[in-house]
Amino acid sequence: MKEYRQARFARPPGATEIVLVRHGETRAATADDPFPRVMGHGDPELHEEGRRQAEHVGARLRGAPVGAIYVTNLRRTLETATPLARHLGLEPIAEPGLREVLMGEWEGAIMRKKTQEQDPLYLRVLAEERWDLIPGAESHAVVNARVMPALSRIHQRHPDQLVVAVLHGAIIGHVLAHAAGSRPFAFMGADNGSISHIVMRGESIILRGYNDTAHL
Numbered sequence: 313m314k315e316y317r318q319a320r321f322a323r324p325p326g327a328t329e330i331v332l333v334r335h336g337e338t339r340a341a342t343a344d345d346p347f348p349r350v351m352g353h354g355d356p357e358l359h360e361e362g363r364r365q366a367e368h369v370g371a372r373l374r375g376a377p378v379g380a381i382y383v384t385n386l387r388r389t390l391e392t393a394t395p396l397a398r399h400l401g402l403e404p405i406a407e408p409g410l411r412e413v414l415m416g417e418w419e420g421a422i423m424r425k426k427t428q429e430q431d432p433l434y435l436r437v438l439a440e441e442r443w444d445l446i447p448g449a450e451s452h453a454v455v456n457a458r459v460m461p462a463l464s465r466i467h468q469r470h471p472d473q474l475v476v477a478v479l480h481g482a483i484i485g486h487v488l489a490h491a492a493g494s495r496p497f498a499f500m501g502a503d504n505g506s507i508s509h510i511v512m513r514g515e516s517i518i519l520r521g522y523n524d525t526a527h528l
Contacts, residue, residue, distance in 0.1 A: 336362025370395030409462030416448020
């Protein structure tokens, strides 16, 4: 009698597996040493702990059949990707469309300060799940209009491959919420150096994992 056993997940033909890595912890900012800016975004380098996290990410993924490594135009993603790129002999590819959500008047260290102080507007942002309540910050629609095409470009370049994309916390949350069809902030809070996992096939995204920190 023929048996029909359960099978492990297999990447569909033509699909792209994308490992989403949140960059390592960045340095602290103070009033006399603020972050430099790139396209309006705060652009800090990694903290010593962030460099340690990057090394652990590299060790975790060095044996994976990675076809490409993507970073954004913000230095913390490149610095996080560097150990893995060294292990694999790959040159990271910049995809600016995946850069962090622009926080407008709260860019850089101001956002951290407002968060730690539990500023009333920050609490409203969390309650309503809208970054654009912050003056000058990007809306969900604006973020979606650049992030999803960027992911599609990666998918189109790498069918039937595994790639790594080193990104930012709010962008990882955005992508996973889109994949799950959930609330905008349902996947906020990915840890620095954490690994999440999606599979793209056309416009369809399968969510395979979120905030894996076993290597840290």
